[in-house]
Amino acid sequence: MSEEILINVTPPETRVALIENGSVQELMIERSRRRGLVGNIYKGLASRVLPGMQAAFIDIGLERAAFLHASDIISSNGDNPGQSIDEQLREGQGIIVQVVKDPLGTKGARLTTNLSIPSRYLVYMPSLKSAGVSQRILNEEERQRLRDLLNRPEGERIAQNGGFIARTAAEGATEEALSSDIEYLSRLWQSVQERIASAQPPSLIHEDLPLALRALRDLIGPQVEKVRIDSRSTWSRLNAFAEQFMPEMAEKIEYYPGERPIFDLYGVEDEIQKALERKVELKSGGHLVIDQTEAMTTIDVNTGAFVGHRNLEETIFKTNLEAAQSICRQLRLRNLGGIIIIDFIDMEDEEHKRQVLRALEKCLSHDHARTHVSEVSSLGLVQMTRKRTRESLGHVLCVPCSCCGGKGSMKSVQTTCYEIFRELLRESRQFEMEQLLVLASQEVIDCLLDEESDHLAELEQFIGKPIKLQAEPLYSQEQFDIVPV
Incomplete structure (x- = not known):
């Protein structure tokens, strides 16, 4: 299987497409005004502790409080004893958390205290007591080789109060490459600890890489033939990142200078439209x-x-x-x-x-x-x-349709007309007025004057008051107003 990664960069937005055998398989989009939060580490403040839900809402400085379940709280010795939420956390208490799910719809971000910091080949976890290997690596000999490399000698390869998990990309990686990742993650964790000690809640402690660098870290592998970027500044950043962390992949990174947009060249724009x-x-x-x-x-x-x-x-x-x-x-x-x-x-x-x-x-x-x-x-x-x-x-x-509110359907013109008839009858009995004015969309007014004109005349005769109609161009097919005059 041959793969290519395309990266399209504009000031407000970065888009990444994974191409497998000429077909678009994955799309990732990150906007500068609304960056993803997954992987970010915060020093938060428990705003509400709810024993009935075995959960707490944590203020991490976002618009909506984030959600932390009791099962996602790891104790200082790296396990989860199954304690009640009010035994582990109290309101107003500071807590170090990491985002595992972005806010979705009306739900806030999902949090955990089981921190993890990824690099190219490894993931460092402060709560881990021993080395681990990704389940996607199936070869038992390779799994054992990686365990031996991560555990020998233990004092050098396992960071203090934590451990490493070999990612899928670590399959076949050299001892030097793994040692480089261990050193990088150890330095990064040290800087995170220093910021934790000095920060006041709620505050951001560690932010994950931007999408372009994250795609290079997580998606590139032996099967990837090319990584093409249409931004020279981003290409320079990716080159520097690759030379430091994955030098064997640096030659695969190319700058695309063509006049035709890179996503148009590969038909990605059409696939985006179809995917909606x-x-x-x-x-x-x-x-x-x-x-x-x-x-x-x-x-x-x-x-x-x-x-x-x-x-x-x-x-x-x-x-x-x-x-x-x-x-x-x-x-x-x-x-x-x-x-x-x-x-x-x-x-x-x-x-x-x-x-x-x-x-x-x-x-x-x-x-x-x-x-x-x-x-x-x-x-x-x-x-x-x-x-x-x-x-x-x-x-x-996308956002929900302004007309149907995301339902995917609207009331028919006839349904709206019959609702108007019922409202006219209701208002004529409640209020004293000389006449009634109906404001509705052009389609509804046309129906009242044509197909439903007989019913409108009967109703006008029944209530004994004249009914005037007025089309409002900004009204949707479902909207109407009855105005006593």
């Missing part, structure tokens, strides 16, 4: 329908125009196999997280069900986010979860 749509077309003629709600994301698979060549079961099987691959790409592309329910087309053959589920799991193995897939439920639904740390692409780029 509800419907996803499949090559076979089938399609997916993706609906994102606050509680979960649902994905419905349909055969659409695909009629197959053999029989119905074979048609369904092929559509579901193609859908499994497309779903994995859409989850990464749209950065969908939390609970995800997939409604594959019903299959009778148990072997077909197993193959579709295996295809889904195989595709998800390339995902950088942690995922878990359950078995097919009794209703034929596949339930899965995907770790959510940052807002989805739709939430970053």
Whole structure:
């Protein structure tokens, strides 16, 4: 698998696209006015402690208080004894926390006291008592080699009161590269401790790298052929970062000077627009329908125009196999997280069900986010979860519709007309007036004067008062006002 990383930089926004075999697989967007908070370490202040929820709200200097659950509080000796929240924290107490989830919708940031600071190959964790190795490294010999390197000699390789975890990128890394990372993380943790000692809550102690550098640290690997950046200043920063922390990758970093925007060149802009749509077309003629709600994301698979060549079961099987691959790409592309329910087309053959589920799991193995897939439920639904740390692409780029308020539908013109009739009748009985003025959108006024004119005349005769109509160009189809005159 060949990969390329594209980085588009403008003063208000940085965008990163991961291209696999010529297809856009992941998109990350960070805006200068609204940078992500995941990885940031704060000295916070407990503003509310709620034993009934076993949680606390922590003031870390943001607009909304952040959320800390009792299970995310690690004691000084590095474990979680399962104590009640009011036994571990009191209101007004200062506490060192790290953001693990950005604020999402109306929810504040999610916090933990189990701090972790990543580098290229390692993650330093003050609460860790021994070295660890990423579960994605499957080769047992390599896992043992990394453990030996991190534990030998123990006094030099394990920082005081903490330990290191080898990341997936550490597979095959030399002893010198790991030693360099250990030294860097030890120095960084020392500076963090010094800021913790002097800072007053609420205050920011440590901020994670900006998106361009974070992408270089987390995404680049042996399979990445090129990293292309369209900003010369960012290219210089990435080069300096690579020469210090990953010299073997420095030659892969290129400055893109072309006049044509780099995202246009690779078709990324078109993919962004498609990723905001509800419907996803499949090559076979089938399609997916993706609906994102606050509680979960649902994905419905349909055969659409695909009629197959053999029989119905074979048609369904092929559509579901193609859908499994497309779903994995859409989850990464749209950065969908939390609970995800997939409604594959019903299959009778148990072997077909197993193959579709295996295809889904195989595709998800390339995902950088942690995922878990359950078995097919009794209703034929596949339930899965995907770790959510940052807002989805739709939430970053879009806001709820000003007309429908994010519902995705509006009351029909006829519905609004009948609501107006009921309100006219109500107001005529409540107030003394000579006539009533109806303010509504042009579409509603046209309907009242045309299709509903007979009903309007009957109502006018029934209440015994004239009704005047006035179109308001700024009103939506649902809005109206009745003004007694």
